[in-house]
Amino acid sequence: MAALATTLCTAKHCSGEGDCSVQQPCTSSLDSVDHRQARQNAAQFLREAEKNRRQIEKLEKERTLSVQCRKNGWTDVCGELEECEKVLGEERNAEKMNLQKQLVKIHNGVRKFQMQLIDVKPTPELIERLKEIMSEVEISINTLKEEQRSCLEELLKEDRTCRQEITAYEKKIENWSLAAKSDPKLPTAPTVKTKLPDSDLPAEVRALESFLQKTGGLYGGWDQFDHQAFLKVWTRHSGQPAYRKEAKMYLPGKTLEEIEQHEDWHQELLYLQDRKREAIQRWKASKQQGRQTRIQSQKEVEEAERREKEAKSQANQHRTEEEKREAARRLEEWREEKRRNEELEKQQRLAEEIQKRRREKEERRRQLEVKLTIEEQLRLRREQEEEEGRRKREEEQREMEERRKEAIKAIKHFKDRDLHKVEAKLQEKQLREKEEEERQRRIAAKLKEKVDSHVSRDPSRLTRHTKGWDERMKHIGPSGEGPVLQMFHRAVPSWRQGL
Template sequence: MSEVEISINTLKEEQRSCFEEFLKEERTCRQEITAYEKKIENWSVAVKSNPKLPTAPTVKTKPPDKDLPAEVRALEAFLQKTGGPYGGWDQYDHQAFLKVWTKHSGRPAYRKEAKLYLPGKTVEEIEQHEDWHQELIYLQDRKREAIQRWKAGKHRERQTRIQIQEETEEAERKEKEAWGQALQHRTEEEKREVARRLEEWREEKKRKEEQEEKQRLAEEIQNRRWEKEERRRQLEVKLTIEEQLRQKREEEEEQKRRKKEEEQREMEERRREATKGIKRFNERDLHKVEAKLHERQLREKEEEERQNRITVKLKEKVDGRVSRDPSRLTRPTKGWQERMKHIGPSGGGPELQMFHRAVPTWRQGL
């Protein structure tokens, strides 16, 4: 009898410890669910909010939570990679795009009206933002489905813990009944029966625990395979994107190199043309200078010959014999004589001044 009491007490202590662990896990799960729900509500408020003043998009980088579902991590990685909840646009432009896109239910006709609301965006940028928005909606739907599955799994676990707790309470109740019966009868047969029933209960409990453990291991293996396959797929996508980016960078570098070589060839050609032009202009200027110099020399020579001719003529005039007649200076001119014919011999009127021609320099003093 003492062995049965010791076994029952040991079982009670084990069950109490298990119940306390289950209660701790349940509180932790509830806290996690509350945190995730608040997080989802905050995301929804951030998307639906429409402030009057536009704010610049901010991207917060944080290490991914390994306990989150893959769809949630995929959405967070997508938002971090593409510029936050507004796809790299400011909040005002994104809200205007959502307004027009929702109005037309995503039909292509919305683009003309969106261009009026977004004059600073090109049609290509609007189409790219539309692709980003559709990808965001798809990832958000996957995230909601993953959260629903996660909640359902947690609910099943909670129901399983409650069922285990009920089974344990039922087992304790049965043990109490068996113990009461043992105390009432006090017979060896009953003791053996109680011990046998207790052993059967232990074996049944052990078998259930083993079955649950196998099921848990199978689920864990399946989850690990699924996570491994998801990581492999993400790695393939990452490698593909990196390869595309590498090829794009190589093409851009090749284009830059070709453009630089073309610019260098054009610069060399312009330099050669400029050198030829400068040489041609220098030759033309040299010819012009030589022509002007030759012309000036000819003019100087002609001027010198003219001066020589003038000097020779002057010498011939100076050396000539000219008779001097001083009375001719006071002799009336033909014009004066004609005038005196009309005035008369007595004259009249004021006396006019008589002008004389200037004596040339070369005749002064003769």
């Protein structure tokens, strides 16, 4: 999807340029092939998923292991299987939710990209934004593919391991029906052919080999698969007693007593192996000392042999020089033949290069013709569009001129109407003002008729005391004596006093 969207944007961006128009058909054909291949892969994946889903449903319907376990009294095995199934179901649901979230994120990115392509013009900003959206979608798709690939690889590994374990268990069950146990506590071990202990070996090594012969070989009387399963569980729990419950699941044919006996055997084996390693280290040290003595004597022998070889080398030197001259002559002949072959190859390459240039020149000429044809078509289309645009502009100009004339007439009509209204309002206002002046004049005349008394002026009332002042002076007295308030002054610094 990301590759298809990128190709679509490139084609849109190049539609207005002459250089990109030639390469557009080839690119679209490649995109169609990729898209078809992607659809085929998606259809195949969906068919396989549907097939796996039907197989899972069939297996779940046919599952009767839990019922058989309850009938046989294996309640602990049944509980462990149910718990394991529950854990696997939860993990599967969590993985399904995560996958759905990633698919929704990719779907939203594609929808966002599609919304950006609706009714828009191809601008550089839009192309950059589309590229960012496409890169995010592509990163999400690649991340999802990588996660699914790693998950599939892990599942395939687990499937191979399970198949191997099932095959081993089947072989083991078949062997049960054939072999009989002689001792229920300690199973008989197959006869192990071991080499007789050498008297030259340390006592610890002989003790380990004797122990293995007595106890049934490298696996303690068990087969290899059971011993490997025991070691895996024992190592995981570091030898703690809690490993026995899990070991019972991996070894359903063994009892706890047999597992404990095998644990004791394994610890004894580890102890003997440690002693063997220490004895071997000591034995190696003594051998190393004897080896150094032998090396010293060998060096003296080699020195004598070296002198003898030098005498022989002098005789062989002359023969070697003859061989070198012969080899140089053959080398020169080979070089001459190689030079002739290179000249022939160079002529052939030159002829092929000339033919290739002719084909490229013919291809460029053909592409140029196609380009010129397309440019001519584009030029004719642009001229046609310009002619149509010019006619539309002329029609719009005429319509605008007619509307302008009509607007001028309407404006003149509205101006005359407004002028008549303004004059009428002005006359009405003047009439109201005259009526108001007449009414004021009548009111003044009436008031003048009512008021016929004359008031004389008294200049002394301006300097006369008010009643409030007289009331205040009753308590203070006419002399103005009253309480003397304290007057504060600024302090004078000591260094300025007396100046």
